Amino acid sequence: MHVCTTFNTSVSYFLRLDVFMIRFKLGEMMEKKRFTDGRRFSITDIAAETGLSRVTLSKILNQKGYGTGTDTIDRLCQFFGCRVEDLMEHLPEANEANGAGN
Structure with missing residues (x-):
């Protein structure tokens, strides 16, 4: 498994490069x-x-697995008049989808 760490202000985001869990x-x-x-x-x-x-915005739209901060998500939700779950979704890993998750 490859792990990439991105720092955004004081929060550390971890993105698994082999499985994209947030879309x-x-x-x-x-x-x-x-x-x-x-x-x-x-x-x-x-x-x-x-x-x-x-x-x-281009990275969110085109770059698979792009991670961003909560301020960006909040601004997009305000613009679209939507909830967070309308803007993004959690995709279970293959073993989670098959009931073998941790």
Whole structure:
């Protein structure tokens, strides 16, 4: 197993590179908002309205297993008017899904 440590302020995030347990649903939320608002918008629009960087949003959208902080998650939830579980989901490991988890 490979482990990567990312530091964000005083919190340490651990991301297992062989199993991605958290999946962001940013693309799905963008499509849902496009449908409900009846207008198209881009990562640049989201960045302008949330104060988040385009790079961060692009990584969340395109980089499998990207980890981010709670402030980013909070800003995205406010922008989309959603709950955390609407924006991201926990994917069980293969052995958890088969009932063999620790």
